[in-house]
Amino acid sequence: MELRRSMLFIPGNSPAMLQNGGVFGADSVILDLEDAVAPTEKDSARMLVAHALQHVDYGTSETVVRINPLDTFGEQDIRAIVPCEPGALMVPKVQSAADIKKVAEWVAGAEKPGQAPVKLVALLETPQGIQEAYSIAQADSRVVALALGAEDYTASLGAQRSKEGSEIFTARSMVVNAAAAAGIQSIDTPFTDANDEEGLREDTITAKKFGFKGKLAINPRQVDIIHSIYNPSLADIDWAEQVVAALQKAEAEGSGVASLNGKMVDAPIVSRAQQILYLANLLGLRKETVE
């Protein structure tokens, strides 16, 4: 499964930012045609983003384009952007499985022959969208992640947005659970105060505890902090290696049950350890301990 620890929004109307989007090391860059772009600039931003997809090297970052809502410029965006081979589209304000089905149909119609299938990330930012999270997650095989957009969501709830986020407790739980049930990723809402590094750290720790696999970022400065939370710590890696060693030892001894520090190593523990090592290997974090 691809890493999406951080998904960084890049305004689709800023040539300088589009050019540099790949240098921040985000797992995904989201070239934004929606909120970052004024209605009068939609056409030029669409052309810029299409051009960027074809000519800018985004390095290891996955390219995602946030299109406009389906009832505005969504279809136009899809027709122009999909043939430029983005990794995925982010669909805003998804309300139901029907929305995703419509998008999937448009995307299929716009893809060039032989093109790698364009994935979809559904942005849930309305009470109805949250309620329908599971059916949205299952609506099409292109959907690889559900993302939570808490600003619009709390606005339609009439709830006050806060830094500690108790007002989005339910939404977070539902998105994480629906995504997990459908076997796809869940991505947390962005932390909107780009100057509050400590606040971002706290909020990312919370998201990780909920089970989110990553977080949206609205400023490049947020990427490294988000990664620092999502990356396994050296202590985590150490523990995971001990689990695997204990397992191997038990197997070698023909024992059916492994134990570590007096505790039984059961299936959930093994699975968690394997996940940590998978991530650590992917990020090259084990190099030091191996050498």
Place this chain on the structure above:
Amino acid sequence: MKNAIGREIPELIDGFGQTVPFAGAFQTTPTMQRQAPKVKTIRPGQSKLMDSLEEVFKKIPITDGMTLSFHHHFRNGDGVVNMVLETAAKLGIKGLKIALSSVFPVHAPMIEHIKNGVVTALDTNYMSGPVAQAVSKGILEKPVILRTHGGRARAIECGQLNIDVAFIAAPAADDYGNINGVQGPAACGSLGYAFPDAEFASNVVAVTDHLVEYPLSPVSIPQTRVDYVVKVERVGDPKGIVSGTTRITKDPVGLKIADAAARVIEASGLLKDGFSFQTGAGGASLATAHFVRQMMERKNITGSFALGGITGYMVEMLEKGLFKKLMDVQGFDLDAIRSIAANPNHMEISANFYASPFNNGCAVNKLDVVILGATEIDTDFNVNVVTGSDGVIMGGSGGHADAAAGASITIVVANLLRGRLPIIVDRVLTATTPGETIDVLVTERGVAVNPRRSDLKEKLLAAGLPVKEIAELKSEAERIAGVPDSLVTGERIVAVVEYRDGTIIDVVRQLEE
């Protein structure tokens, strides 16, 4: 003939004379004596106070062809240069050489004085704005001499830049010529760049709008070197002299570069107790200080000193105990002025002390790390900070070449693409700082290490930094932005770029119209 970095330098330059080509950063040994101005005396009761600049001109007297010097601590708020040149024009004086440590947009009236023949030569370390543009187009008959901050101090001390009259813009002075930079409406902090002028000029004039009772305290430039004091209505515009507080950039690309530069410093092994550091006030340079500071706090490191132009950010580091001393040749903001006036660990140093290569030791020699900018850098690591992409003069070395030569590690931070232009080229248009004194280039798309520093390269690779060959970074930039057409310049030389030791590292040629 070609100098040591392959730049074509004529043996004889019209309006300049015989040249000595740059031979390498430490290849020139001085053989001359120090300059000594005439001994003077002042009798008890004799007044130094003059009613007007005009009176000073007549008293000295200032005549055709003399060299008048000025410091640039008032930056774009300076009023003194224009005032003095206006007086010279009024008195019909011609053929003056102006030795002003840096030229700013506020000095635009100088163009008229050049056209009228009042000014015929210019000697400076940095120039931007209308005068720089006019020089690039060939307004002066004689080429401008572009020096480094340390090189100017050297030229004055070694008798290569002989100053007839030094006009010292003085934020505060008493009637006997004691001067400081920390009091009065035009307070600018350190007066470091004025010290060599005051010490070696034949005549020294304090120009102030803040005349205080004798004796002034503290004293930066003493009465023993000052001939006359003139009170004027206003020496400058405080708004152009200092900014409020210098802030860390929010530009994400600049921050990315700064973060990588800080990690280069960490990987070098120099970031430990006793660490010494210099950085500029702009963009990624100051932001590097921010990331270095976080590392110092995390590792509980106490640095020895920070050097150069001082901002409020460095003052904060001093006050938080992250550095034991600041050595300040020029203050950039109000916090720097407040601090230098009150804190004995915030030292005022002269340009000579800071960076002159020909004395018994300058402060840049004690630097662990310096962070510098660049408008262009070539694949031999030679840096241009003089001319812009259009070939027009828009800066100058200032302390660039000095600090690069002195520091154990010199790091250039720069956006790989500036606008649509790649920053790395095969050959810089104007070489200011030789590649042998540049160790690392840090960009948003990777770090390049000078092949002379394979020791450093290994450390950076071991630390997991994205080390690439400079040619690799260059082609990466060209893949994005294409290869720009090279500029076509004319034959006539409009400026001579002097290395800090007095040899000629490059020339600037007039632009084709």
